[in-house]
Amino acid sequence: MQGRKILNGGTTMKPAILFFTLFLFLPASPLWAMEPEAGVIKNITGNATIGRGEQTLPAAEGVKIHTKDILETSAKGSMGIIFRDDSTLSMGPETRIVIDDFMFSPGTGKLSFVTKISKGTAAYLSGKIGKLSPGATRVETPLAVLGIRGTRFLVEVE
């Protein structure tokens, strides 16, 4: 009886179609990781975490970084990340950085790399985004905004 209803009833078909259409556009990753991938953690010492939405995940080698992730190292922690555009970022201890925006899609003209560092130390090497679109790379600190025309620099927020 229920099967018939689904087959015949136009109103009950619609949610099913909607469901499957949505399913087609879902990325092959869990729901909490809807933000696009931006890079990967290559090396880590001590403890570090990734804040993603409501969750706090342990950082580890090989773990992907997504846009909007909040990266945090502990008192003796440090880690290095390689981004999709060949930019690299290495964080010293007690450092907190948000990957505010990362878009590397030259084919559609979308290029942007914005990070916010609220405490600690970091070494940056800007990659293809900076090369293809000078001005698309920006680092924000509590007191200033850093514009980058290449390529390697250090930031400390006391």
Place this chain on the structure above:
Amino acid sequence: MMGKNLSTVCCAVAMIWLLSATGCAKKNTFVLLPDPNGNVGEITVATDKGTQVVNRAEYSVQVSSAEDPPGKPEKMDRETIEEKFGMALAADPGLPAIFNLYFKSGTDQLTTDSDKLVPDILAAISQRKSQDISVVGHTDRVGAEDLNLRLSRNRAVSIKNLLISRGVDPNIIFVDAHGESNPLVPTEDEVAEPQNRRVDVTVR
């Protein structure tokens, strides 16, 4: 009596204000370094009140307050750099390994030279224990932009399939197409440039 109380309160308030003011006065420091090839770029430090440009290696700018312009660039000695940034610099992830692959004209078949690079790619993946590989297609600027975007994607997909056939985990391969927008050798439109007709495999 009242006057004494008032001055005590005033003194306490002033002390709290001073403490919190010094507590807020956290410096932000920026230092420019040469890149791995020895080239020195340029950074611009801006607050609401002013801007400083740094274009010399190991020069730094300090900002003490968002209400002030950034300080003038000053040379930072290596000991201070090491003391402040040693841990961050030691966590350098290094550069990814990048392989440029070329195709026989009008096909999705690799040239003989590029075909020889495939074992090197596989070696780099296992050596680095890579969990993140990009396979990105590119074209030169001959032909329509949208067609080039599609062509570059087809070639990238063929390389992805090649890597999977050699045992690479499909879940760690990220395929993208940049069409004619990310050339190795920048050219005018409609210029044939074989070096730009490529698929880049980046192993992180």
